[in-house]
Amino acid sequence: MKTKKSPASLLLIPAGIFLVLIILISIGPFLWVLLSSVKTNREILTFSFRFTNGVHWQNYVNAFKIAPIVRYFQNSVFITIMGVLLNLTVMSMAAYVLSRFSFRLRNFIRAFFAMGLLIPGAALLLPLYTSIKAVGLYNNVWGLIVVYTAFGIPVSVFIMSSYFLTIPKEMEESAYIDGAGFLKTFAIIILPLARPAFATAGIMQFLLCWNEFQFALTLTTGHDARTLPVALYYFKSAFASDYGAMFAAIVLVSLPSIIVYSLLQKQVVSGLAAGSVKG
């Protein structure tokens, strides 16, 4: 069979231009920032691709001096670890029960959790500020942990429930026959089988905790509980003249997300697809 070639190649040129443009604007700005983060202020201002003074690592040192980045980094790491662990623990339990057992309020509780997807985060800004203050968690890493754990509920419960549904019921039944209780069956039979769901939900939760900015800004003050994205805010307002250090800070905030994404790309993609299709 002979295939006609001409109509296809007609589309090839605009498609090619489109793709090249998309790639350029997607990665270009970040590469430019990466490059600028090891340049001196003068090199940045002249926009050359040459490094007249070699690679200027000093920017990274300066970044750590200008803003308390170490403190912010520690907060980010702690909040992210706890936010991921708590969310996975709480939601694997809830998703397991919701996908495995039928009881009166099941559909209601499912809809209740899914409702979170309908509410724009910005509308919750002020009410959360008041309630977090009321329970004494303002300017406390635990305030952010509680908020992030809850923000991840709709997506996590969806990813996990749909995975639990694919595990054959016979696995648990044989465990019950062998005399294992509810908790033991869940911990020993179900959890190990659900590792892929934990990976996917965990990554979505990681990105949420690591990247979140507006609540980190609103629910904290000073340096005690603030996270890395808020550090960028400092660079923008107070220390805007040391461009090199500012670029270094952008790289420092972005790199963990990029590393996690490149290592676990498959899970991120399936997580995004699952999280957006909703329950």
Next chain:
Amino acid sequence: MTIKKRWIVIFLFPGILLFSFVYLASIVNVFGTSFTTWRITQAISFNGVGNYFTLFVSDKFQKALGNSLIWIILQSTVHVAIGIVFALITSRKKWYSTFSKTVFMLPNILSSAALGMLFYNVFNPMYGPVNKIIQFFGNKNFNVNWYANADTAFFAVTMTWLPFAAIIAILAAAELAAISDDIFEAAVIDGASEFQINWRIKLPLLKNAIGTGTILAATSMLQKMDILIMTSNGGPGNQTMNLPLLIYLTAMQDNNFGLANACGVILILIGLASIGIINKIYRMNETV
């Protein structure tokens, strides 16, 4: 209560508690206090629809509402189209497909605070590459302060999210992968061109992905605040103000809590309305 029932309650309780504290209590709070006068210095008092009235006659709110609606429409059309076209191009497994998909995701993976900072620098009038490139290709005296100039700020802000439609592309790609190859082979045998296959076969089959993607794209415009804080901060004047930023400023700078929550209610209602309208347009939940 049987043992199983007790475990069901125990397993659900922490999730429900957390969710109630963060979502349910907040929603009750937003709706309830939106009908009150509530400032940081005053006692809270009922004032009916006073806040809503104050909002609708304020220039700032009108601009924020208008911008939010324009951004919702732009995102539901141009942004979605970019994602779908990207998915169609990269669906043919060529050497560049995986690379392109990975790169396209990058802006969606970064913290939006970092992304905002990135673009703030890219559009910087002194050293940003945008001005430098325009100067290089001709106009030597070109010098625009993109985020501070009333004519360009809206465009510069829009460019920080409009092209980055990787999530739409992922949804479309997942749907495309589910279509049987037989259909395309049959079309090729019948003499269909590449364009016809895309336009007449793939696009109609993507209806659900396009619908879901449009809902995501539209509602994402009700969240955008961090990029605005990092770039134009709603200015110059109120040129790039939107509802989320207005809520933040009303609450945290003016400390007018009742007014901010009235704005929050409007934000929630716009979100629900957008979802309803888009569902209607794409007649989702119906099979193709």
